[in-house]
Amino acid sequence: SFLEPVLTHLRLDPLDRGLQVFDAMEIGAQHHPPLDPDRPVLVAQLYGRQLASDVKLTLLNLYPAEHPLTLIQGAGTLGEKGWSVPLFELDRDSNLNDLTTLYVPPLSRPSGMAALQEVVARLRAPDGCPWDREQTHATLRRYLLEETYEVLAAIDADDRDKLCEELGDLLLQVLLHSQIAVESGEFSSADVAAGLIAKLIRRHPHVFGDLDVADASEVLQNWEQLKAKERGEKDKIKGQFDGVPVALPALLRAQEVQDRAARLGVDGSSQVELDRRIGEALRQASATTDPERREDAIGEALFALVRLTRMLNVEAESALRQATARYVAEFPADP
Known part of the structure; x- marks a missing residue:
């Protein structure tokens, strides 16, 4: 086994901190390494630069670019040698072969x-x-x-x-x-x-399955259809908003409800129609003396305004939060 000479070269006790051992092909095929960064790692058979590049990109999803690594080649043979490289330079060595093993030490502080x-x-x-x-x-x-x-x-x-x-x-x-x-x-x-x-x-069959989608909008529509199917309510509009938390801030909940309605294909208002609704609701609010009717009118105006922000690709909650922050910043210290 390659393990004993490699461990001897590194002067590493495999039981000290729980050694992890992987094949380079397995690591290189991942997008995120299946590793605990608080434990040492050996990656065997790092046989070429392309594989080293794949391994490097995977490890960069967990370790910093400057993380120090050790390469051991020919462990247990007369040609045994070892050298250190930072992670970002892992794929720059052209002398890698089947007898090359990579050692990844734990991160310097608990991080897993x-x-x-x-x-x-x-x-x-x-x-x-x-x-x-x-x-x-x-x-x-x-x-x-x-x-x-x-x-x-x-x-x-x-x-x-x-x-x-x-x-x-x-x-x-x-x-x-x-x-x-x-x-x-x-x-x-x-x-x-x-x-x-x-x-x-389950909800990304276009990534993990064989479903073809044209764009992000189609992804969202398919997402809602899958959610409806999971709830046993496929092709039903009633109950589609059950998953939107009632406890959300009113503005955020209005946007989420409207986003979901749009993904279900039931929100076809034009910008001209929304402009008209907002103006009409504000005029009604100003004209009435009935508190309940005024509140209803303001609510309709706000709801329509949220729909307009969706159409203009503006996040209503974020826009209002930033406007409030600007007001606070510009407010005079001594009004």
């Missing part, structure tokens, strides 16, 4: 999902954090919403460092809910992942 789940489980353990231990699905609702809006704020600010941080905070909420579910025997994070994987594959 398993490590993160261990931290969350430790927080919820009997000797963990009192605050984390007393949380439930219900008590975490506000934090899930807050972290979601923090992510949106980072996106609006075009702050990539902040976005990375806030996505971590949002991921924490997902893992906390999963850990709570494990403890109560409801489901596990593996169940969450398995359900999502199956759903994504």
Whole structure:
């Protein structure tokens, strides 16, 4: 076996941190490596530059470009040699052959999902954090919403460092809910992942199957048809909005309802018609003295305005959020 001489060359104990061993062809065929970045990896039979390029592109989905690697060639033979390269240079060596093995060391700090789940489980353990231990699905609702809006704020600010941080905070909420579910025997994070994987594959037959689609619009229409079929409500319009959360902010929910209606092919209003409806609703709101009729008219105007933003390829929620931010920024300190 090539393992013993390679491990001897690296002075590596395979049991120390849980060695992972893969064939280069298997890694190169993936889009994301099936690896735990907190554990060492050996990639065997890295026999050429094209394969090394495929492996490099896969590893770059998990490791930084500068991550130090070690190549071992001819381990256990008289011609044994080893040399180091950063990940981004992996495919620049023309001397790779069937006896070349790649060593990928762990990242410098805990970074894998398993490590993160261990931290969350430790927080919820009997000797963990009192605050984390007393949380439930219900008590975490506000934090899930807050972290979601923090992510949106980072996106609006075009702050990539902040976005990375806030996505971590949002991921924490997902893992906390999963850990709570494990403890109560409801489901596990593996169940969450398995359900999502199956759903994504099932609803993307144009990627994982043999369905042909013309463009993104056709993808969305097919997505809605598949969802309807899964619900056992194929070809029915009634109930198609059941999956749109009632708890969404009103503007966001209006846009989601209209997006879904458009994907179902039942939203054929023209821009001229929408302009007319908005103007008419605003005139009715101004003319009436009845509070309920005024509220209805304003609601109709807002709903039609959301439909107009869809037609103009503008996200209503984002547009309003940015307009509010501009107003706050321009508001005088001493009005």
